[in-house]
Amino acid sequence: xxxxxxxxDGLGAALTPMNLLYAAVGVLLGTFVGVLPGIGPAMAIxxxxxxxxxxxxxxxxxxxxxxxxxxxxxxSTTSILLNTPGESASVMTALEGNRMARAGRGAQALATAAxxxxxxxxxxxxxxxxxxxxxxDVAVEIGAPSYFALMVLxxxxxxxxxxxxPLRGLLSLxxxxxxxLVGLDLNTGQPRLTFGVTQLVDRLDIVVVAVGIFALGExxxxxxxxxxxxxxxxxxxxxxxxREDLRRSWRPWLRGTAFGFPFGALPAGGAELPTFLSYVTxxxxxxxxxxxxxxxxxxxxxxxxxxxxxAGPEAANNASAAGMLVPMLALGLPVTATASVMLSALQGYGxxxxxxxxxxxADMVWTLLASLLVGNLLLLVLNLPLxxxxxxxxxxPRPQLYAGILFFACLGAYATNLDPFDIALLLVFGLLxxxxxxxxxxxxxxxxxxxxxxxxxxxxxxxxTISGGDPxxxxxxxxxxxxxxVLLLVLVTRPLLSRWRSRTESRIVAEAETEAVTEGSAR
Amino acid sequence: MTISPGAQPPRSTDxxxxxxxxxxxxxxxxxxxxxxxxxxxxxxAVTAACGVTRGDDSADIDMWIPxxxxxxYDQTGRAAVGVLDRDDITxxxxxVTNILGAGGSVAMSRLMGEEGNERLMMTLGLGVVGSTxxxxxxxxxxDATPLAQLIEEQEGVLVPADSPFETxxxxxxxxxxxxxxxxxxxxxxxxxxxxxxxxxxxxxxxVDPKDVRYVxxxxxxxxxxxxxxxxxxxxxxxLAEFEGQIAxxxxxxxxxxxxxxxxxxxxxxxxxxTESGIDLxxxxxxGVVAPPGISDEAxxxxxxxxxxxxxxxxxxxxxxxxxxTDAFTTGDDFEQFLREQDERVSTTLKELNLL
Numbered sequence: 114x115x116x117x118x119x120x121x122d123g124l125g126a127a128l129t130p131m132n133l134l135y136a137a138v139g140v141l142l143g144t145f146v147g148v149l150p151g152i153g154p155a156m157a158i159x160x161x162x163x164x165x166x167x168x169x170x171x172x173x174x175x176x177x178x179x180x181x182x183x184x185x186x187x188x189s190t191t192s193i194l195l196n197t198p199g200e201s202a203s204v205m206t207a208l209e210g211n212r213m214a215r216a217g218r219g220a221q222a223l224a225t226a227a228x229x230x231x232x233x234x235x236x237x238x239x240x241x242x243x244x245x246x247x248x249x250d251v252a253v254e255i256g257a258p259s260y261f262a263l264m265v266l267x268x269x270x271x272x273x274x275x276x277x278x279p280l281r282g283l284l285s286l287x288x289x290x291x292x293x294l295v296g297l298d299l300n301t302g303q304p305r306l307t308f309g310v311t312q313l314v315d316r317l318d319i320v321v322v323a324v325g326i327f328a329l330g331e332x333x334x335x336x337x338x339x340x341x342x343x344x345x346x347x348x349x350x351x352x353x354x355x356r357e358d359l360r361r362s363w364r365p366w367l368r369g370t371a372f373g374f375p376f377g378a379l380p381a382g383g384a385e386l387p388t389f390l391s392y393v394t395x396x397x398x399x400x401x402x403x404x405x406x407x408x409x410x411x412x413x414x415x416x417x418x419x420x421x422x423x424a425g426p427e428a429a430n431n432a433s434a435a436g437m438l439v440p441m442l443a444l445g446l447p448v449t450a451t452a453s454v455m456l457s458a459l460q461g462y463g464x465x466x467x468x469x470x471x472x473x474x475a476d477m478v479w480t481l482l483a484s485l486l487v488g489n490l491l492l493l494v495l496n497l498p499l500x501x502x503x504x505x506x507x508x509x510p511r512p513q514l515y516a517g518i519l520f521f522a523c524l525g526a527y528a529t530n531l532d533p534f535d536i537a538l539l540l541v542f543g544l545l546x547x548x549x550x551x552x553x554x555x556x557x558x559x560x561x562x563x564x565x566x567x568x569x570x571x572x573x574x575x576x577x578t579i580s581g582g583d584p585x586x587x588x589x590x591x592x593x594x595x596x597x598x599v600l601l602l603v604l605v606t607r608p609l610l611s612r613w614r615s616r617t618e619s620r621i622v623a624e625a626e627t628e629a630v631t632e633g634s635a636r
Numbered sequence: 637m638t639i640s641p642g643a644q645p646p647r648s649t650d651x652x653x654x655x656x657x658x659x660x661x662x663x664x665x666x667x668x669x670x671x672x673x674x675x676x677x678x679x680x681a682v683t684a685a686c687g688v689t690r691g692d693d694s695a696d697i698d699m700w701i702p703x704x705x706x707x708x709y710d711q712t713g714r715a716a717v718g719v720l721d722r723d724d725i726t727x728x729x730x731x732v733t734n735i736l737g738a739g740g741s742v743a744m745s746r747l748m749g750e751e752g753n754e755r756l757m758m759t760l761g762l763g764v765v766g767s768t769x770x771x772x773x774x775x776x777x778x779d780a781t782p783l784a785q786l787i788e789e790q791e792g793v794l795v796p797a798d799s800p801f802e803t804x805x806x807x808x809x810x811x812x813x814x815x816x817x818x819x820x821x822x823x824x825x826x827x828x829x830x831x832x833x834x835x836x837x838x839x840x841x842x843v844d845p846k847d848v849r850y851v852x853x854x855x856x857x858x859x860x861x862x863x864x865x866x867x868x869x870x871x872x873x874x875l876a877e878f879e880g881q882i883a884x885x886x887x888x889x890x891x892x893x894x895x896x897x898x899x900x901x902x903x904x905x906x907x908x909x910t911e912s913g914i915d916l917x918x919x920x921x922x923g924v925v926a927p928p929g930i931s932d933e934a935x936x937x938x939x940x941x942x943x944x945x946x947x948x949x950x951x952x953x954x955x956x957x958x959x960x961t962d963a964f965t966t967g968d969d970f971e972q973f974l975r976e977q978d979e980r981v982s983t984t985l986k987e988l989n990l991l
Binding site: 155156158159162252253254255256257297299304311312314315380440444445446447450452453454457460461463465466467468469470530531532575578579581 | 704705707710711714733734735736737738741742745746770771772773816819825849850851852855856857858860861862864865867868877879880881883884886957958
């Protein structure tokens with residue numbers, strides 16, 4: 114393993130006291146930036162650029178690396194505690210994470226997020242170190258048709274999360290897809306559902322929608338019931354990750370990593386889809402083991418704060434952050450805003466990003482990878498003890514707590530663009546969220562509609578523009594064909610399988626059948 | 637990021653500070669103190685991150701960037717601010733704010749609303765001009781106060797290394813035979829430079845721009861991977877982001893779009909379009925404008941600052957590092973240039989029925 118040897122040398126270079134200090138500063142700043150709404154890692158690195166011009170490239174990159182992973186982790190803290198995801202990658206974490214926090218298990222949620230991020234980040238970084246050039250060559254072969262197939266798969270999997278009433282679930286999904294339509298048509302420039310408002314032509318930011326519906330909707334709902342319902346104090350749980358939590362977390366961590374890393378390595382992968390796929394997978398698996406009656410303590414907790422629903426998506430989130438380094442280091446491609454800021458920083462040092470980066474500036478690349486590992490470890494050391502402290506934040510009395518949440522949500526919406534319009538938008542989605550709670554509509558399908566709709570549309574139209582409108586292009590790539598084949602197989606065999614099972618195992622008929630009919634997707 | 641006390645626009649920062657300080661003053665119980673502390677830390681972190689620590693702010697200036705960190709305007713704007721700052725040319729702090737939205741037209745229309753604000757500048761370029769049209773924003777850049785054009789960037793015609801197109805003539809021939817058979821792409825949405833360039837090239841070579849099959853990608857990264865993965869045949873884009881790929885021999889450049897060849901060893905062998913007998917010069921450019929309605933005095937002071945920045949060795953270095961061509965014009969010349977560009981963009985978009 115030649116690469117491991119190089120990584121070892123990199124570790125030697127990264128582990129000087131000064132470099133460790135820079136890594137620690139980066140991690141700390143990154144965590145702050147992640148916790149603050151409205152500033153992403155890209156913005157933070159851009160702000161730091163002038164400061165780092167005085168530093169050696171290696172040191173600057175060590176700091177950036179810490180900032181990047183720190184920011185990815187920090188985003189989960191507000192998601193879990195305040196239900197206000199700071200970036201699209203931590204939207205899924207908010208779902209179960211916040212439920213856990215309100216059930217007095219905030220410390221565990223934060224801890225499983227921290228350890229999951231560490232595990233995923235470490236595995237991801239090691240994978241980058243070993244396979245980056247080979248992976249990058251494969252990744253560029255994945256085109257719009259394969260992305261589209263992946264979205265179709267994800268959409269079918271949303272069937273799992275439609276909730277108890279499929280009608281309400283679908284209603285919510287279509288509201289989400291409609292919200293996803295808002296903005297300028299990509300090919301013709303035709304405004305859709307913008308009502309002449311300039312701020313709407315850019316499509317709605319998923320973070321504003323999610324924070325509006327999760328946090329603001331929740332706050333308004335609570336406010337509406339404040340006098341009628343007795344205050345429910347958040348119980349005080351134990352402050353650390355118990356053996357049972359660990360037992361339930363380690364598989365989701367690994368599965369999340371397996372989802373996140375390949376997506377991150379794709380040139381247009383992103384973290385939204387893998388976090389979602391990880392969430393849905395964990396939910397299905399939990400349900401399956403619950404219906405099978407195997408492992409009784411594994412009762413399906415989803416919707417009430419299941420640790421698997423935090424561990425999986427958080428790992429997926431960080432693994433995709435690591436995967437992003439593949440196109441960046443192996444091809445010099447800036448596939449995310451953060452990567453393009455880091456690459457422009459490279460140019461500032463007179464280093465030309467490109468395919469030669471890993472050969473011509475090998476020292477720097479390996480030190481960077483090594484410092485990512487170090488930063489990851491520092492992040493864990495820093496955040497694990499902090500988790501119980503953060504979790505106590507929820508013991509603030511409700512009026513003050515929700516006031517704080519509202520403040521944070523508005524600050525985040527305003528800070529990205531300094532435009533009061535975004536706060537108004539947030540309020541509109543808050544009211545929508547409150548109405549959905551009032552009428553028992555599940556919010557998750559809506560969020561998925563907002564995420565999946567625009568992605569699907571972009572990729573479908575990209576594919577069709579390339580082919581000149583010929584739909585045959587949609588199954589022109591091997592990966593796309595494979596996905597459709599699996600999907601078809603599952604859709605066809607699953608009803609048969611469950612019918613056969615219901616005959617043999619009459620004990621679980623009642624539960625399995627309703628499940629199987631409403632959901633037809635991969636297990 | 638922009639929340640920092642003491643910088644323009646004062647309204648927003650004051651209200652933020654106010655909110656936080658009232659929270660702090662109410663600390664009675666420990667729990668509340670925790671919230672207050674968290675918020676205060678947040679504010680400190682934000683201000684610290686913005687690097688604002690000074691008292692006198694009479695000479696402070698804002699620089700707006702009409703797209704996200706890492707984008708082209710961001711790189712040019714921050715490079716300019718970096719030089720202005722390092723040599724303390726303006727005598728105050730300069731704060732960079734990214735105003736995202738609608739390809740820059742949100743920032744453009746907000747700049748028009750800042751009439752008379754003499755402590756504000758904005759970076760803009762060809763893409764912003766295009767986006768005001770495609771997003772239907774009625775804000776013409778020459779109606780702001782043009783300060784200076786800073787740089788020019790040539791566009792290039794890129795193909796993967798194993799492409800059958802050896803010269804620009806091969807591409808034109810294939811295009812003329814069947815425009816629909818060549819799938820081209822660029823890193824900008826309709827109205828942006830990478831979209832306008834192939835359309836004007838098509839027109840210059842006698843191909844109807846409406847027949848060009850153009851796929852828009854979200855920036856240089858996705859465009860490169862589409863080229864490397866042979867999803868499209870030809871890419872149109874500024875070349876700075878691609879130099880690594882070109883030097884490594886993974887992408888080839890058929891032609892560059894400027895008046896003269898690009899300097900530097902990687903691109904010096906690539907002919908211009910005019911050398912290849914195509915009558916088209918197309919460059920992407922970036923410059924700085926101020927809000928409309930500022931006094932002549934303020935305008936001259938800002939132009940003077942930018943001129944001093946342009947003359948510094950640091951700026952020369954920044955041009956070299958980023959592969960930008962120096963193209964410095966100020967004041968009325970720049971205004972004239974903006975009018976021509978505006979006219980050219982609207983003509984092209986009209987021909988495509990995109991207006």
